[in-house]
Amino acid sequence: MSQAIIQIENLSKRYKGSKDYSLHDVSLIINKGEKFGIFGPNGAGKTTLISIICKLFSQTSGKVHNFPIKGEALSIGFVPQDLALHEELTAYQNLEYFGALYKLTKKEVKLRLLSLLAMLGLSNVAHKKVKTFSGGMKRRLNLAIGIIHEPDIIFLDEPTVGVDIQSKNAIMTFLNELNQKGMTIIYTSHHMEEAEEFCTKIAILDYGKLIANDTLQNLYATHKVSGLMEIMILLTGKEYRDNV
């Protein structure tokens, strides 16, 4: 039986000064070890949902339950869409800094950062300033920072946006390895093919409402389609969702 590690109950969020809800009465459960994809058009409420679960924002109403694992509080990793890196620091210094902020010891930081740099193919540029890195290298480092403390669950907001195919492959392979080791992954992306390959469970949001929440196979069967993009178009329509 699956072990729920996050349970969301009737979650709603309305930003100050806005008439509309960015999230409206969303309820879902995320189980341990899942690769959970959250999708939807621009402005659907994906980032708001992740931000509330990560406690970056507070909700207007509803509840988010984090269940402890083996008696210890759920440890969360966050990889934002923005490259939250220090460009003037080296990759090594960035990992050292954020590792220390995760309250790791000096020894733990050193051990883990060397291993992460090797796994993400950044060992040879470990002591180079991040500002000299390509987009793909920065994305890999951004990911490494989010998992240096080996969290139980990691939230990834568009982790492969704007990267080359090699970096994308390296990131997705690495995420699969982490998941195999037991890490739960919550993921948002606009790359439907990548999501189809990666996710074990999908939630689709539109106008802040949860309009689908199931495994990919069940969604295909329910909607009688064979691709995630088709499901998205079917459920959210073809009109543009430009945020003005």
Place this chain on the structure above:
Amino acid sequence: MYRLRISIKKELILLINDKVGLALMFGLPLLLVFIITIIQDSAFRIVNNNQISMLISNHDNGELGGKLSNMLSESGMFLVVENNTIDSLELKQRVAKNEALTGIYISADFSKMLTDLSNNISIQMLKDFGLGDKEIKEASFPSIMFVHDPVLQENYCQSIMGMIYAHMGSIESFRMIESIYAEMGQDTVPDYIKQNITKNHILIERTPASKNEKMVTPNATQHNVPAWTVFAMFFMVVSLGTNIVKERNSGSFLRIKTMPSSFSMILSSKQIVYIAVGILQVFLIFSMGVYVFPHINLPELYLPQNMTGMFIITLLSAVTAVSYSLMIGALAKTQEQANGIGAISIIILAALGGVWVPTFVMPEYMQIISKFSPLHWCIEGYYILFLKNGNWHDLFRIILILASFSLAFQLITYLKFKIDKII
């Protein structure tokens, strides 16, 4: 401790890589202190040591015009060139052509008018004492024309005119005594009267109002070094303000929110580094005043006796500058805003605070406004130590005010971060 150490290390690396910020915090102020002190010191020397060029055209038919010319020449303040062939118009033109900074035109009837005036006064005096019955003739007031280069500032012009008045007064007094002697039937004025009448018998003892017997004579260095050091400290707003905006906009602050470390620890590491920068600025700029200035013919900076007081004022000034920079960083939305608002606000606060012109020469309403500039209180603190040799009682008020400014800036920073949901 490891977290704080790594955070400080990160801030130091960011600071070292901020070349523009470093130039503004260290290069610019060193250069400014150097340039401003040289300029002010040379202005001081022009008035006190150097001679101001003066072209005199003396058309006086009597001897008093020549006497005035000699007195001005002998005063040592002027480099007098006499050319009695030119008229007042040409004198003006020559000064306009930079032949001299100043010029004096003495008209033909200068001696006659001054003598008539002096005679009238002496006749009136003797009449009052019942010693004469001569009639007072009608007399006009003598005048001379003072021409000056328009570039010459008002205070210099006033000083020069004051000196001319003093010499003319002396001539007039002498002429009056001569006239009294003549009326009394004495042909000549005795030599001891002649010598004493032109001498200044009163010694003005210049004493700055210092609280301590060991007085340091105020000079351009004592004024400029502390004032411009405070200006330099507050210019850290460009570096620290940008640092804050950059981290907030890159999402770094948001990421930190998901971490178990407190945001106050992050801000503390920034504050520790920049307070150290402020103290280092003081050390460098003051060292330049003490060790470098005397070697380049500038007045030496004399450090105050109360070194603990100086350290406290330095520390509080640095804390206030850091707090102000944090506030600007929190309020600014972009790096451009942080740079622009930060730099311009510091220039305005410096002007109000008395970095360029002492606040006591400002109009009363500006003096009130200046009290809202934190730079004013930092400078006041240093002046109490450097110029007035003030004690702890004098410093206490400054310490209290600077601490209040810091607290207010930190509070605004906290509230802005709270509104932005960073804290």
